Amino acid sequence: MAAENPAVRLVEKVGRGTVRALDEIGFAAVLMAESLYWLVAGRRKRQPVRVAAVFQQAREIGVDALPILSVLSFTIGVMLAIQGIYTLKAFGAESRVATGIALSVVREFSSLITGVLVAGRSGSALAARLGTMKINQEIDALTVMGIEPVRYLVAPPLVAMVVVVPALTMWAHLVALFGAGLYVTGELQISFGAYVSQVIEALRLADLAHGLAKSGIFAVLITLVGVVNGALVSGGAEGVGRITTRSVVHAISAIVITDMIFAFAVTR
Amino acid sequence: MSGAAPTIEVERLVAHYGQREVLRGVDLTVAEGEIMVIMGGSGSGKSTLLNHLLGLLRPTSGTVRLLGHDINRLPALELLDLRRRIGVAFQSGALFSSLTVAENIMLPLREHTDLDEKTMAIIARLKLEVVSLSGFGALMPSELSGGMIKRAALARAIVMDPKLLFCDEPTAGLDPVVSSSIDELILRLRDAMGMTTVVVTHDLDSAFRIADRICVLEDGRIIAMGGKEEIRGSRNGRVQNLLNRRSEEVTLDPEAYLRRLIGEG
Structure with missing residues (x-):
């Protein structure tokens, strides 16, 4: 029964939205648990997670993303160098810019830009693929063939993401720092070797771990958001379009919010 | 029919979509090597019945036994094993x-x-x-x-x-030549491999070509079941309507009709 009172309607809407969100989070947790179960126990139960499927996913998520990721991280590196020098000029401290760039890239920007890129490229593709399969009864077909859909469709991309996203983040570190270095050495008239040693001096292992740990979490978030949206599709081809958009928006929001929480919890 | 346990046994199957009752106590047995055709108009519940036979939906009450196993009580891994002995051809193909x-x-x-x-x-x-x-x-x-x-x-x-084959609308939307070749195929598979086959269809010609027995579903209930001749000779008006492609005659209540039109129904 729809209430007449707008205030009551608003409360009802918020309530329904909350229930739905909790429902989806619960579903994501179940998918995660089942994927881990099949990864560990699959071979004994004659439902193995195929290595070939993981590699194929890893190629699609990782290798195919390298060109665009390189362009983006290079650009981010140059951008950070420009802004860093501009900011530090106010204090006459532009010679310390390498420290700022190194920490920003390694702790924050690489994992964030990689996460956003993978969410846009592969999270959405995952949602669209699962959504289309659901609509074409392909997931039913897997079930009735005795092929467990979670182990066949969810576990391989989950493993691939968790391995590949941190690896991509490492690559983004290198490219972004290289791009920043090109600008800094030109602008400040220092040698590239001096820049590199400043960067290495600025970084501790903990900074690297901070960025990589985050990217691992992002990988799980992107996969789960993609598969949950794909599995909950309804309404034909239009529905697939809707959940694809929804999964990108959700994944990027989840990444940004998690990033903040992680930084807050770990850095202080 | 032999004395062996039937390949498919459905007992008092009741199923709901939300509040709406879609299957209202369906009983069905299919013997080994038999071709059973499930017929019925759109919305009669035949697709729902098929999804229950495949274990894709959970019934409100009642049991579905395939090859001697209650598929809603079977542990998940044994169900996966059972499914290896069952083949399904979906309506859309689902390739x-x-x-x-x-x-x-x-x-x-x-x-x-x-x-x-x-x-x-x-x-x-x-x-x-x-x-x-x-x-x-x-x-x-x-x-x-x-x-x-x-x-x-x-x-x-x-x-x-597989020991058991399900076909959902294998001939829907195909031209007569192709559909009769698919019918031939289903018959050949049964003869060559002894498969028990369940075909869901609303294609009359095809149903009467392949069926050993036909089960007619209407509004979630089985209204007729038997061999081809029994179904042809059925006195049930709704069965005859389906066989003769007559539309259901609906008595019109003018007041209710008007109320529906202005959205108060």
């Missing part, structure tokens, strides 16, 4: 669009057996031969016509040599 036709057919073999690649390829070609699709293995499903997709789906359904 995996990212795999070629041959890879689609080989998928159950790849996942459930330790056969080497060459043997699997031979079996896949053999099954394509059976459904008269030899030479089409390398194509993608999107490159096939409607009838070819249905035949490829049938090939995938029988690749594990």
Whole structure:
């Protein structure tokens, strides 16, 4: 029964939205648990997670993303160098810019830009693929063939993401720092070797771990958001379009919010 | 019929979509090697019944036993094992669009057996031969016509040599020649491999060509069940309407009609 009172309607809407969100989070947790179960126990139960499927996913998520990721991280590196020098000029401290760039890239920007890129490229593709399969009864077909859909469709991309996203983040570190270095050495008239040693001096292992740990979490978030949206599709081809958009928006929001929480919890 | 336990046993199956009751106590048994055709108009509950037979939906009450196992009580892993002995050809084919036709057919073999690649390829070609699709293995499903997709789906359904085969609308939307070739195929599969077959269809010609027994579903209930002659001779008006393609005569209540139109119904 729809209430007449707008205030009551608003409360009802918020309530329904909350229930739905909790429902989806619960579903994501179940998918995660089942994927881990099949990864560990699959071979004994004659439902193995195929290595070939993981590699194929890893190629699609990782290798195919390298060109665009390189362009983006290079650009981010140059951008950070420009802004860093501009900011530090106010204090006459532009010679310390390498420290700022190194920490920003390694702790924050690489994992964030990689996460956003993978969410846009592969999270959405995952949602669209699962959504289309659901609509074409392909997931039913897997079930009735005795092929467990979670182990066949969810576990391989989950493993691939968790391995590949941190690896991509490492690559983004290198490219972004290289791009920043090109600008800094030109602008400040220092040698590239001096820049590199400043960067290495600025970084501790903990900074690297901070960025990589985050990217691992992002990988799980992107996969789960993609598969949950794909599995909950309804309404034909239009529905697939809707959940694809929804999964990108959700994944990027989840990444940004998690990033903040992680930084807050770990850095202080 | 032999004295052996029936391949399919459905008892007092009741199912709901939300609040709406879709199956209202269905009882059905199918003997080994029998071809049972489930008929009924749109919305009669025949697709729902099929989904329950496949274990894709959970009933409100009642039991479904396939090959002697209650599929709603079976532990998950044993259910996966049971499903290896069951083949299903979906209405839309449900071929995996990212795999070629041959890879689609080989998928159950790849996942459930330790056969080497060459043997699997031979079996896949053999099954394509059976459904008269030899030479089409390398194509993608999107490159096939409607009838070819249905035949490829049938090939995938029988690749594990199942004891039990389900076909959802195997001839819907196909021209008469192709549909009669699919009917022939279903009959041949039963004769050659002794498969028990359940076909859901609203194609009358096809139903009467292949059926050993026919079960007519209407509004979630079985209103007639028996051999072809029994169904043809049924005195039930609704069965006759279905057989003679007459539309249901609805007595019109003018007041209710007007209320529906202005949205108060």
